[in-house]
Amino acid sequence: MFIKKKKPWHIPESQATPEDMYLNRRQFVKKAGLYTLSAGVLFTGTGSLIDIFGKRKEEMIKVPETPTSNLYPAKKNEKYTLNRPLTDEKVAGKYNNFYEFSSGKSVWRNVDKMEVRPWTVEVTGLVEKPQVYDIDRLVKEMPLEERLYRLRCVEAWAMAVPWTGFSMAEFIKKVKPLSSAKYIRFQTFLNKDWAPQQKYKFWHPWPYNEGLSMAEATNELAFLATGIYGHELPKQHGAPIRLVVPWKYGFKSIKSIVKIEFTDKQPATFWNTVVPNEYDFLANVNPDVPHPRWSQATERIIDTDERVPTIKYNGYGKYVAGIYEKA
Numbered sequence: 626m627f628i629k630k631k632k633p634w635h636i637p638e639s640q641a642t643p644e645d646m647y648l649n650r651r652q653f654v655k656k657a658g659l660y661t662l663s664a665g666v667l668f669t670g671t672g673s674l675i676d677i678f679g680k681r682k683e684e685m686i687k688v689p690e691t692p693t694s695n696l697y698p699a700k701k702n703e704k705y706t707l708n709r710p711l712t713d714e715k716v717a718g719k720y721n722n723f724y725e726f727s728s729g730k731s732v733w734r735n736v737d738k739m740e741v742r743p744w745t746v747e748v749t750g751l752v753e754k755p756q757v758y759d760i761d762r763l764v765k766e767m768p769l770e771e772r773l774y775r776l777r778c779v780e781a782w783a784m785a786v787p788w789t790g791f792s793m794a795e796f797i798k799k800v801k802p803l804s805s806a807k808y809i810r811f812q813t814f815l816n817k818d819w820a821p822q823q824k825y826k827f828w829h830p831w832p833y834n835e836g837l838s839m840a841e842a843t844n845e846l847a848f849l850a851t852g853i854y855g856h857e858l859p860k861q862h863g864a865p866i867r868l869v870v871p872w873k874y875g876f877k878s879i880k881s882i883v884k885i886e887f888t889d890k891q892p893a894t895f896w897n898t899v900v901p902n903e904y905d906f907l908a909n910v911n912p913d914v915p916h917p918r919w920s921q922a923t924e925r926i927i928d929t930d931e932r933v934p935t936i937k938y939n940g941y942g943k944y945v946a947g948i949y950e951k952a
C-alpha cells in the first residue's frame with residue numbers, strides 16, 4: 626500500500642527542486658502556525674522571507690483570457706474516474722516539464738513572453754482536407770468535456786488532474802485521414818524569443834515533437850486538452866492545446882501544438898532522438914521495465930509526497946492493452 630516517505634522538510638536539498646522546498650516550507654509554516662513562522666524563516670534563510678511575504682500576486686497561476694474563455698468549465702465526462710485524489714492545482718501549476726522554457730520544474734516563472742493568441746494548428750500530410758485551424762474556431766467546433774486522468778512522468782513523479790478538451794478520435798473523424806495514414810506526428814512551436822532553451826540548447830532537435838500510431842491516436846483515451854481545472858490551460862501546462870495520453874509516460878503528452886501531420890512512417894521523436902536508450906517511441910508506463918538510471922516500480926505523488934506502486938499502462942490497461950497484446 627502507501628509507503629510513506631520521510632517528512633518533506635527532511636528531503637536532502639540535492640533531491641528536491643527549489644519549488645519542492647518552497648511549497649513544503651509553506652505547508653510546514655501553515656501547519657506549524659504563526660509562532661513557528663520566524664523559526665522557519667531563520668531555518669531556511671532570508672530568501673524565504675521574500676518567498677513567503679513578497680511575491681503572492683506574482684506567484685498566482687495565470688490563466689489566459691481569450692475569445693473562447695467562456696466555454697469553460699465544460700461538462701464532466703463521468704466515465705473517467707480516479708482512484709486517487711486530484712492534485713492541488715497550485716502544485717500541478719508550479720511543477721512542470723517544458724524544456725523549451727526551463728530544464729527545472731519552475732517553468733511558470735519563465736513563460737511570460739509566450740503568446741497564446743493568435744494561434745493556429747496546421748493539419749497536414751495524408752489527410753483529405755489539409756488545413757490551418759485558428760485555435761478559437763477549432764475549440765468552438767469540437768465538443769468540449771472534462772476528464773479526470775492520472776499523469777505519470779518518466780522521472781517517477783505523478784499527479785491526477787481534470788483536463789478539458791476533446792477526444793483525439795473525434796478530431797480524427799473531423800479531419801478524415803487517408804487510409805494510407807499509419808502514424809500521427811505532433812509538433813510544438815519554434816520561437817527563440819519566447820523559449821530561451823530553444824536558443825541556448827541549440828544542439829537539441831527543436832521543435833519538440835512526438836508521435837502516435839493510428840491505433841493509439843484513435844483509442845478513446847487519447848485527448849487534446851485546451852483546459853485544466855475548469856479553465857483554459859496556463860502556459861506552463863501547454864497552452865493553448867496539448868496532447869494527453871495517460872497510459873504513456875508524460876513526455877508523449879506534447880504541449881503547445883502547432884502542427885498535426887498524418888504520415889505512413891513512424892516519426893522520429895524528440896526524446897527518442899536525444900537519448901534513444903532511455904526514451905523509446907512507445908513509452909508505455911510499465912513498473913517492470915526500469916529506466917536505465919532508476920526504478921519505475923513506484924511513483925511519487927507530487928502534492929502529498931506519498932510513494933505508491935506504479936501500475937502497468939498507468940492503470941489504463943482495460944482500455945489500451947489490446948493495442949499491444951494482440952494474440
Ligand SMILES: Nc1nc2c(c(=O)[nH]1)N[C@H]1C(S)=C(S)[C@@H](COP(=O)(O)O)O[C@H]1N2
Pocket residue numbers: 717720721722723724725776777778779813833861862863874875876877878879880881
Ligand atoms: N513541448 C513540450 N511538451 C512536453 C514537454 C516538453 O518539454 N516540451 N515535457 C513533457 C513531459 S516530460 C511531461 S511529464 C509533461 C508534463 O505536463 P505538465 O507540466 O502539464 O504536468 O509534459 C510533456 N510535454
Ligand SMILES: [Mo]
Pocket residue numbers: 722777778779780874875876
Ligand atoms: Mo515527463
